[in-house]
Amino acid sequence: MWFYLVTLVGLYYLLRWYRERQVVSNLQDKHVFITGCDSGFGNLLARQLDRRGMRVLAACLTEKGAEELRKKTSDRLETVILDVTKTESIVAATQWVKERVGNRGLWGLVNNAAVFPPISYIEWLKPEDYMSVFQVNLIGLAQVTLSMLFLVKKAQGRIVNVSSVLGRVAFFGGFYSCSKYGVEAFSDILRREVQDFGVKVSIIEPGSFKTRMTDPELTMERSKKAWEAAPEHVRESYGQQFFDNFYRVTKQNLMMSNTNLNVVTDCMEHALTSTYPRTRYSAGWDAQFIFIPLSYLPTSLADYILTRSRPKPAQAA
Numbered sequence: 001m002w003f004y005l006v007t008l009v010g011l012y013y014l015l016r017w018y019r020e021r022q023v024v025s026n027l028q029d030k031h032v033f034i035t036g037c038d039s040g041f042g043n044l045l046a047r048q049l050d051r052r053g054m055r056v057l058a059a060c061l062t063e064k065g066a067e068e069l070r071k072k073t074s075d076r077l078e079t080v081i082l083d084v085t086k087t088e089s090i091v092a093a094t095q096w097v098k099e100r101v102g103n104r105g106l107w108g109l110v111n112n113a114a115v116f117p118p119i120s121y122i123e124w125l126k127p128e129d130y131m132s133v134f135q136v137n138l139i140g141l142a143q144v145t146l147s148m149l150f151l152v153k154k155a156q157g158r159i160v161n162v163s164s165v166l167g168r169v170a171f172f173g174g175f176y177s178c179s180k181y182g183v184e185a186f187s188d189i190l191r192r193e194v195q196d197f198g199v200k201v202s203i204i205e206p207g208s209f210k211t212r213m214t215d216p217e218l219t220m221e222r223s224k225k226a227w228e229a230a231p232e233h234v235r236e237s238y239g240q241q242f243f244d245n246f247y248r249v250t251k252q253n254l255m256m257s258n259t260n261l262n263v264v265t266d267c268m269e270h271a272l273t274s275t276y277p278r279t280r281y282s283a284g285w286d287a288q289f290i291f292i293p294l295s296y297l298p299t300s301l302a303d304y305i306l307t308r309s310r311p312k313p314a315q316a317a
């Protein structure tokens, strides 16, 4: 009995491994448009796909970011300036892409650009701290996708949306997590709607990785500012000791982030080049072994695990 079971499971993984190794043909003729290429995963993916011979169309937020990327890549890679919160910028970038891809269409669209609000409890933040998170991470992603979808449909290509484990378990990063839940929902709806056109949609769910977004010094500085700007009655209800502890523990956790960004970009590359891309990619040991399993637990059990060892606010009931 056990022998048959183990053989069956082994066979399943062997077949899956073989299937996932199949690569689409003519990669050198395929265009991939990536948002947020100034730094982090977007920047690394642009260089990785360029080395692989693909035609990379890299969107950067700043001219400086674009210039630095061009210095490190081949002449094949082209850059454009794109702010995903600005409709006119998206329209101009779409036209730019259309001129480059011609009748072949756009093989890959990678929605990678995002921002992180100050790390804090949601009650400490003001609307101006978190509006941009929805504007960039969710509305911007949706607008770029809808603007370029006709080009992806033409190529029967791929859309790769970068979410997060925080889009599966909301335990940290308040409004960022809300925006990533939105990315998950948008991607699920999109995948079901465009599959008949031959377009495949993949979601990348990284755990914690060391990038500009998670830089402990910069991030915690913003967190401190948000705390100091929170209304007096809110700060009193938590207490300074609570914040100091939150600051210390969060900074320690950020310092332990994974430094191997290739774990994430390899998933993105697979989603773009494999004949059979996955719907979801969990990237990083924390995502695979802690947070994704946690997301399948009953909510009350997940709540208990995530909050049991947390210090209590000063005015806790």
Ligand SMILES: NC(=O)c1ccc[n+]([C@@H]2O[C@H](COP(=O)([O-])OP(=O)(O)OC[C@H]3O[C@@H](n4cnc5c(N)ncnc54)[C@H](OP(=O)(O)O)[C@@H]3O)[C@@H](O)[C@H]2O)c1
Residues within 6 Å of the ligand: 035, 036, 037, 038, 039, 040, 041, 042, 060, 061, 062, 065, 082, 083, 084, 085, 111, 112, 113, 114, 115, 136, 162, 163, 164, 165, 205, 206, 207, 208, 209, 210, 211, 212, 213, 214, 257
């Ligand atoms: N790092 C992690 O632990 C982690 C975990 C899970 C998911 N993710 C996701 O991974 C993706 C990439 O993040 P990352 O970690 O590589 O951080 P990152 O280095 O900060 O990359 C984000 C990029 O988006 C750009 N950007 C910001 N606002 C923009 C806008 N309005 N329009 C266009 N581009 C804009 C940034 O440009 P500037 O640098 O010039 O501001 C930056 O290049 C994001 O979707 C993020 O949510 C990251």
